[in-house]
Amino acid sequence: xxxxxxxxxxxxxxxxxxxxxxxxxxxxxxxxxxxxxxxxxxxxxxxxxxxxxxxxxxxxxxxxxxxxxxxxxxxxxxxxxxxxxxxxxxxxxxxxxxxxxxxxxxxxxxxxxxxxxxxxxxxxxxxxxxxxxxxxxxxxxxxxxxxxxxxxxxxxxxxxxxxxxxxxxxxxxxxxxxxxxxxxxxxxxxxxxxxxxxxxxxxxxxxxxxxxxxxxxxxxxxxxxxxxxxxxxxxxxxxxxxxxxxxxxxxxxxxxxxxxxxxxxxxxxxxxxxxxxxxxxxxxxxxxxxxxxxxxxxxxxxxxxxxxxxxxxxxxxxxxxxxxxxxxxxxxxxxxxxxxxxxxxxxxxxxxxxxxxxxxxxxxxx
Numbered sequence: 001x002x003x004x005x006x007x008x009x010x011x012x013x014x015x016x017x018x019x020x021x022x023x024x025x026x027x028x029x030x031x032x033x034x035x036x037x038x039x040x041x042x043x044x045x046x047x048x049x050x051x052x053x054x055x056x057x058x059x060x061x062x063x064x065x066x067x068x069x070x071x072x073x074x075x076x077x078x079x080x081x082x083x084x085x086x087x088x089x090x091x092x093x094x095x096x097x098x099x100x101x102x103x104x105x106x107x108x109x110x111x112x113x114x115x116x117x118x119x120x121x122x123x124x125x126x127x128x129x130x131x132x133x134x135x136x137x138x139x140x141x142x143x144x145x146x147x148x149x150x151x152x153x154x155x156x157x158x159x160x161x162x163x164x165x166x167x168x169x170x171x172x173x174x175x176x177x178x179x180x181x182x183x184x185x186x187x188x189x190x191x192x193x194x195x196x197x198x199x200x201x202x203x204x205x206x207x208x209x210x211x212x213x214x215x216x217x218x219x220x221x222x223x224x225x226x227x228x229x230x231x232x233x234x235x236x237x238x239x240x241x242x243x244x245x246x247x248x249x250x251x252x253x254x255x256x257x258x259x260x261x262x263x264x265x266x267x268x269x270x271x272x273x274x275x276x277x278x279x280x281x282x283x284x285x286x287x288x289x290x291x292x293x294x295x296x297x298x299x300x301x302x303x304x305x306x307x308x309x310x311x312x313x314x315x316x317x318x319x320x321x322x323x324x325x326x327x328x329x330x331x332x333x334x335x336x337x338x339x340x341x342x343x344x345x346x347x348x349x350x351x352x353x354x355x356x357x358x359x360x361x362x363x364x365x366x
Contacts, residue, residue, distance in 0.1 A: 020082065021117065027079050028124070031072065147326055154323045161316045168309045175305065179298050186291050193284050196277050203270050203277070210267045217260050224253050307352050314345050 227246055 023082055024079075024117070024121065027075060027082070028121075031075055031079075035072065150326050151323065154319055154326070158316065158319050158323070161312055161319060165309065165312045165316065168305060168312060172302070172305050172309065175298055175302050179295065179302065182291055182295055182298070186288065186295070189284055189288055189291070193281065193288075196281055196284070200274065200277055200281075203274050206270050207267065207274075210263050210270075213260070213263055217256060220253060220256055224249070303355070307348065307355070311345065311348050311352070314348065318342065318345065 227249060
């Protein structure tokens with residue numbers, strides 16, 4: 001009976017040991033699978049802004065990573081519980097049975113085999129930890145190198161955008177200064193036009209006066225002809241008084257003719273001045289038209305440079321937001337700001353295209 005009980009106990013211990021060994025192998029395989037999936041989940045996901053829902057995909061990967069970590073911890077706790085159960089099962093046996101079974105050769109071999117398995121398990125765990133640490137370091141180094149390269153590219157792009165913005169600001173300042181100079185020239189030309197208009201008004205008044213004097217001169221000549229006829233018909237003594245009056249009138253006519261000559265000379269001068277003023281007015285009018293066309297062109301260039309400056313500033317802000325996104329990928333506020341900036345850039349590009357179309361239509365109309 002004692003031998004049968006001893007054999008049954010030995011068989012039970014052997015079966016339990018085999019079951020525990022099988023459970024350990026299953027747990028090891030499961031831990032290896034979980035570690036492999038965890039290693040795959042730790043791979044660096046390259047950030048491509050053109051992909052749709054990129055932040056959602058990265059969030060799903062992070063959630064899967066956390067779930068795998070929780071599963072590995074649960075499996076490790078389960079393995080520890082199995083080990084503790086094995087230790088408690090060995091400790092809860094009766095002292096008599098331990099004394100009897102301690103001398104059994106199968107039990108001794110089983111103990112040595114279990115010790116060897118525990119040593120192998122510890123060694124495998126240490127090797128797994130070392131391999132996991134090396135792979136994590138390599139992956140982290142690769143991800144850090146990739147992020148550094150992306151940061152360098154973004155810094156170079158940011159510097160290029162800053163240089164473009166500086167050149168645009170210089171061109172904007174030059175165009176504004178040129179526009180101010182043209183505005184001053186236009187104001188001076190308007191003042192000259194006003195003075196020339198006043199001179200033309202004065203000349204027109206003088207020409208009207210000359211026309212009145214010419215009419216009076218024609219009337220006096222007609223009266224002189226009539227008086228000469230009366231003198232020819234009535235050349236007698238009783239008309240001495242009339243001859244004196246006639247002489248006076250002749251003197252008046254001579255004076256009026258001299259005044260007429262002076263007035264004609266003045267009229268010729270005034271007409272020459274009027275022609276010169278008209279020519280200058282035409283030149284000034286053409287100059288004003290050219291200046292107004294240049295002002296319109298400069299205003300169009302100014303609006304274009306303003307839109308380009310705004311677009312460059314938006315590109316700089318987007319580059320800064322992308323740089324912040326690469327440094328802090330879990331920031332949802334940053335993602336919303338990037339989306340808003342991209343929408344603003346699209347709106348500005350649409351407005352710019354509409355302005356260019358309008359300018360093209362205006363040039364075609366001209």
